[in-house]
Structures are given as structure tokens and as C-alpha cells.
Amino acid sequence: MAAASQDLPADLPVIRVRDLSRHVGERVVLRGWLWNQRGKGRLWFLLLRDGSGIVQCVVKRDAVGDDCFEAARSLTQESSFSVWGEVRADERARGGHELVVEGLTVHQRAEGYPITPKEHGVGFLLDHRHLWIRSRRQAALLRVRHRVAMAMREWLDAQGFVCVDAPIFTPNACEGTSTLFEVDYFGRPAYLSQSGQLYEEAAAMALGRVYSFGPTFRAEKSKTRRHLTEFWMLEPEIAFADLDEVCATAEGMVRHVLREVVDRCEADLADLERDPDDVLAWDRPWPRLRYHDVARQLVAWQEEERYQSEFTPGDDLGAPDETVLGEEYGCPVFVTHWPAEVKAFYMKRDPEDPSLALALDVIAPVAGEIVGGSVREEDEAELRRRIREHDLPEESFEWYLDLRRFGSVPHGGFGIGLERTVSWITGVEHVRECIPFPRTIQRLTP
Numbered sequence: 009m010a011a012a013s014q015d016l017p018a019d020l021p022v023i024r025v026r027d028l029s030r031h032v033g034e035r036v037v038l039r040g041w042l043w044n045q046r047g048k049g050r051l052w053f054l055l056l057r058d059g060s061g062i063v064q065c066v067v068k069r070d071a072v073g074d075d076c077f078e079a080a081r082s083l084t085q086e087s088s089f090s091v092w093g094e095v096r097a098d099e100r101a102r103g104g105h106e107l108v109v110e111g112l113t114v115h116q117r118a119e120g121y122p123i124t125p126k127e128h129g130v131g132f133l134l135d136h137r138h139l140w141i142r143s144r145r146q147a148a149l150l151r152v153r154h155r156v157a158m159a160m161r162e163w164l165d166a167q168g169f170v171c172v173d174a175p176i177f178t179p180n181a182c183e184g185t186s187t188l189f190e191v192d193y194f195g196r197p198a199y200l201s202q203s204g205q206l207y208e209e210a211a212a213m214a215l216g217r218v219y220s221f222g223p224t225f226r227a228e229k230s231k232t233r234r235h236l237t238e239f240w241m242l243e244p245e246i247a248f249a250d251l252d253e254v255c256a257t258a259e260g261m262v263r264h265v266l267r268e269v270v271d272r273c274e275a276d277l278a279d280l281e282r283d284p285d286d287v288l289a290w291d292r293p294w295p296r297l298r299y300h301d302v303a304r305q306l307v308a309w310q311e312e313e314r315y316q317s318e319f320t321p322g323d324d325l326g327a328p329d330e331t332v333l334g335e336e337y338g339c340p341v342f343v344t345h346w347p348a349e350v351k352a353f354y355m356k357r358d359p360e361d362p363s364l365a366l367a368l369d370v371i372a373p374v375a376g377e378i379v380g381g382s383v384r385e386e387d388e389a390e391l392r393r394r395i396r397e398h399d400l401p402e403e404s405f406e407w408y409l410d411l412r413r414f415g416s417v418p419h420g421g422f423g424i425g426l427e428r429t430v431s432w433i434t435g436v437e438h439v440r441e442c443i444p445f446p447r448t449i450q451r452l453t454p
């Protein structure tokens with residue numbers, strides 16, 4: 009191959025596919041991998057992908073000569089190469105541009121790339137996740153994921169939030185002891201963080217409005233399309249906030265995310281066959297429902313045989329219940345004022361009905377719960393009682409109780425799962441495709 013490769017012309021700008029529109033009529037260099045190719049006779053089309061897009065490169069034997077033409081033809085799927093020539097605007101071409109090739113250099117010829125255009129089973133694809141992420145849909149998903157995370161942070165930044173990172177090795181549980189990953193921390197037990205919340209509460213008392221964003225871990229035995237054992241969560245925490253303010257923050261932030269994804273990920277949504285209007289349809293005020301009203305409604309729908317579920321009032325919502333809510337409202341809904349028994353120890357009780365927690369979940373169509381949050385119990389004695397009731401080791405929460413001893417104030421916050429949010433927005437139903445390298449109960453590789 010080397011014989012057919014030509015030296016890169018040093019005088020040409022090296023650009024990326026996404027920037028082609030700014031170089032129409034100019035000669036440029038593109039670098040990337042072969043996504044696909046076709047052609048016949050004296051005309052060959054190379055589809056080059058460079059991570060920012062895919063462009064058709066037109067190779068004419070008469071223009072480039074036999075050696076270069078043969079080099080182009082001999083490229084295999086995922087071979088890496090650089091190519092140069094003139095950028096031409098062309099309505100019919102993918103992305104509206106093509107490159108009229110003058111020469112190319114092969115970096116490496118790939119032999120037997122395992123993921124071919126034919127259908128593969130998802131197990132096979134997940135085993136080859138390190139390569140699968142090169143495919144069009146998967147790369148689009150990763151770009152949308154990036155945009156979702158950026159947009160969340162931008163919105164919070166504009167509202168004066170400060171990102172405060174929470175530790176991953178933690179001495180105690182935040183979200184119940186049944187899903188803790190224990191690790192040996194120099195001879196004593198430590199747990200991988202289930203949530204940064206307790207630390208964000210400390211940070212909120214220092215900085216007012218804060219959030220953490222990082223990986224969180226749950227030893228979930230669930231094999232559903234919504235559960236990962238390692239997922240990314242963004243957790244805002246707000247001093248002096250009540251339930252309304254926590255809800256407004258979640259809604260404001262996520263609606264900003266929807267607009268940003270539609271504005272900036274047009275091509276990615278197209279690759280994912282997602283209609284932007286469907287996404288924008290959720291950019292309207294979200295209904296705020298109380299748990300007991302929802303429970304009544306669900307029971308009525310079961311009786312009418314609208315759907316089937318084992319739900320009875322007092323239970324947490326299951327997948328069928330979340331699904332039917334999504335169908336009914338067609339947009340995310342808040343479910344607030346939950347029975348305290350199904351919620352975490354730190355949640356404040358409703359002063360008007362202490363059997364209820366001032367908790368909120370956001371249930372999104374198809375994806376289910378994307379946000380969970382609450383107002384936090386701010387009274388030391390009450391919180392201590394809860395810690396005991398939940399059989400949590402009191403001594404490892406002394407630092408947390410300090411927050412209620414030194415200038416305790418009403419406060420609240422929420423956590424939003426990045427993968428569930430991406431899954432919801434893109435319509436890709438399984439969260440394992442919404443994280444670069446998924447970790448589930450059955451999967452630790454690649």
C-alpha cells in the first residue's frame with residue numbers, strides 16, 4: 009500500500025468534516041476512517057468519517073492516476089487514511105458537501121473489521137463496544153450525551169451554581185444499604201458512592217447553590233433497560249429551597265437541555281431517526297401531580313383494564329405504571345408528596361401530613377423516572393431518629409448531622425441520571441447504549 013500512498017501536501021489546511029461548509033471551493037486535507045465505499049469503472053466514492061461527520065470523497069481515475077485510484081479502491085472498512093482535494097457544495101451529497109480527491113495517504117489498512125453493515129446481535133455489539141462506538145448511531149448518541157451534559161451545566165452556571173465534586177469512596181450509604189458496592193479500603197470497608205447528595209448538602213451550606221456531576225454506583229440486581237450499575241448523575245442542591253423551587257430548577261434545566269439538543273444536534277437526531285418536534289413538544293410546563301392522586305388514577309386505570317400492574321397505593325411506581333403515565337400526559341410529569349416509607353431517610357416530612365415525604369420524581373415518557381429529589385430534613389433530632397429507624401450506622405453520619413447543628417436551613421435538591429435522560433431524549437430505549445462503556449449486572453467488559 010505504501011507505494012500508492014502520497015505525501016501529504018504541507019501547504020493545505022487540515023480540517024474536520026463539520027467545518028466543510030466554511031471551505032467550499034478551497035483545497036483541504038481530511039483525516040479519518042473509511043465508513044463505506046462504492047463505485048464502478050473509473051469512478052470511486054469513499055465515505056470518510058472523522059468523528060465530526062461523514063463526507064463523500066469522489067475519486068476519478070483520470071484525475072488521480074492509476075496508483076492513487078487503486079489505493080482508494082483497496083481501502084477496507086475502518087482503514088485509516090488522509091485525503092485531500094477541493095471542497096464542493098452539492099445538494100445531493102450527504103451533509104451537503106463532497107471532496108473532489110487529488111490524492112490520499114493510507115495510515116493503516118484494517119483487515120476483517122468485525123462489525124459489518126449486516127445485522128449483528130446486541131450481545132456481539134456490546135462485546136465489541138470499543139469498536140461499536142464508531143458506528144453512526146452510537147457516535148451520534150455519544151455526541152448527544154455530551155451536549156446534554158454541557159447544557160445542564162451551562163444552565164446551572166447561568167443560575168449561579170458552583171460545581172463541587174463529591175468523593176467516590178464513601179464511608180456510608182445514601183440511597184439504602186441494599187445496593188452498596190463494598191470495597192476493601194486498606195483493611196476497612198468503604199462503599200462506592202450511590203449519590204453525591206450528602207456532600208452537596210454540605211457544599212450548599214458553604215456556597216448556596218451547588219451541584220456535583222460524576223459516576224455513581226448501584227449494585228442493582230435489576231436487569232431492566234433502565235438500570236446500570238455505574239451511571240452518571242448530576243445533583244443540584246439549593247440552600248433555602250422549598251419543594252416548588254426544587255421542581256422549578258429541574259424543569260428549567262431539563263427544558264433548556266431539550267432546546268439545546270434540538271438546536272445543536274440536528275444531524276445526530278436525524279441519524280437517530282428522532283423527530284426534533286417530538287423533543288420540543290416536551291418544552292412546556294410539566295404537570296405537578298401528588299402521589300395519592302396518581303395512585304388513585306392508576307388503580308382506576310387498572311380497573312378499566314387500560315393497563316396491567318401489581319401497583320397498589322403506597323407502593324413505589326413500577327415500569328408499567330411509569331409507562332402509562334407517560335402515555336397519558338405525553339410529557340414529563342412531577343410526582344410529589346410520596347409515602348415516606350418508600351423514600352430515603354433524609355427526606356423532610358410534609359408538615360401537613362407527616363406520613364408523606366416532600367419528595368419529587370420526574371417521570372418521562374418511555375424512559376420512566378429521570379429525576380429523583382426532595383426537600384431535606386433540617387432538624388437534627390428528627391434526622392437522627394430517621395437514621396436509627398433506617399438502621400444506618402449513626403457514627404458515620406455525625407459529620408452530616410453537623411450540618412443541622414451549625415446553621416441549619418431549609419434546603420433541597422435532586423439527582424438526574426444522564427443515561428436515562430439521553431435515552432428519553434433520543435428514543436434509544438436501553439440505557440446501555442447511552443453510556444460509552446456500560447456496566448450492568450452481567451457486563452464488566454470491554
Ligand code: 4AD
Pocket residue numbers: 182183202203204205226228234235236237239241243244377378379380381382421422423424425426427428429439
Ligand atoms: O432517585 P435516585 O436514587 O436519587 C438519588 O440518588 C438522590 N440522592 C438524588 C438527589 O436528591 N441528589 O436517583 C436519581 C436518578 C434517577 O432518577 C435516575 O435517573 C438515575 O438517578 N438512576 C439510575 N440510572 C441508571 N441506572 C440506575 N441503576 C439508576 N438509579 C438511579
Ligand code: MG
Pocket residue numbers: 369377379380
Ligand atoms: Mg428515585
